Amino acid sequence: MLILHCPYCGVKGEETEFAPGGEAHLARHGPGSTDDDFKSYLFSRKNPRGVHFERWRHASGCGKWFHAARATDTLEVYATYKAQTLAPPKQVLDIIAKKRPGWNI
Amino acid sequence: MSDAISALNHAQFTGFAEVEECGLQGMITLRGDLTSKPLIAGARTAGGRDGRDGKMPKMGMAEVAISVADRNGVCWMSPDEVLVLCPYDKVEAQLMALTTKLGKTHALAVNVSDARAMFRVSGGTAAREVLAKLCPVDMSPGAFKPGMFRRTRMAQVAAAFWMDDSEDIYIICFRSVAQYVFDLLKIAAQPGSQVGVY
Numbered sequence A: 001m002l003i004l005h006c007p008y009c010g011v012k013g014e015e016t017e018f019a020p021g022g023e024a025h026l027a028r029h030g031p032g033s034t035d036d037d038f039k040s041y042l043f044s045r046k047n048p049r050g051v052h053f054e055r056w057r058h059a060s061g062c063g064k065w066f067h068a069a070r071a072t073d074t075l076e077v078y079a080t081y082k083a084q085t086l087a088p089p090k091q092v093l094d095i096i097a098k099k100r101p102g103w104n105i
Numbered sequence B: 001m002s003d004a005i006s007a008l009n010h011a012q013f014t015g016f017a018e019v020e021e022c023g024l025q026g027m028i029t030l031r032g033d034l035t036s037k038p039l040i041a042g043a044r045t046a047g048g049r050d051g052r053d054g055k056m057p058k059m060g061m062a063e064v065a066i067s068v069a070d071r072n073g074v075c076w077m078s079p080d081e082v083l084v085l086c087p088y089d090k091v092e093a094q095l096m097a098l099t100t101k102l103g104k105t106h107a108l109a110v111n112v113s114d115a116r117a118m119f120r121v122s123g124g125t126a127a128r129e130v131l132a133k134l135c136p137v138d139m140s141p142g143a144f145k146p147g148m149f150r151r152t153r154m155a156q157v158a159a160a161f162w163m164d165d166s167e168d169i170y171i172i173c174f175r176s177v178a179q180y181v182f183d184l185l186k187i188a189a190q191p192g193s194q195v196g197v198y
């Protein structure tokens, strides 16, 4: 089970209070994009064994979307951070680098 | 006009804790910039909090007084939402007062009283235990304290609750699931089912 900290309401809650929203930081390719870009936006996901950046929503709580950096193999949550960003913030990457030496985004 | 009646009309249950549906309660959802002065003033006026320190409750907190004489308060719901509580028969007047204070401030204020139900669970640590059985929340006295406000799920439905100074717990849920929530609370408070963790 995951314990997630909601960066909007400060609640440290367990997984069932949240709703998963899939891979984070996808670039949206909409009308006018190439078929390849559109296809990869719709269907291609990293699905790594290890560090993963995800979107989550505090569904039964404050209702806000946020991001989580966690490990898919150990289920460790490295950090959660606000949704108003296009990429993981540096301090989140630093936390991961410390715990997973040699890991690259 | 017909009389307004709350979802379960003061239904009660006595197990190892007391469960009671609280009857009609005025509730106004207010969304907007919680640091905006007109919005703070409006929320405090409508929630009967005039003459206090003039601030919004902090993140995860509520300032509520429920008694025979008082049914007022302001609860922090999210970074852009508060729930204003007031007596049911005053809700339209309070909403008007709130809207007046808001003026041209970008905000949304709606009377949601009839869309909600409210319960009280009392019995000190027994009440904590009833909630702990139903919600993924640390209800130990060191973690959940009077004045705190928590939105979470209660078994399968959304709920929000706070604790007052006498450690009674007040729960708000949607009116459509009032019976479900009452049944949950009754089962969790069943005589003989006390775990005694707190």
Ligand SMILES: [Zn+2]
Residues within 6 Å of the ligand: A006, A007, A008, A009, A010, A011, A058, A061, A062, A063, A064
């Ligand atoms: Zn939250």
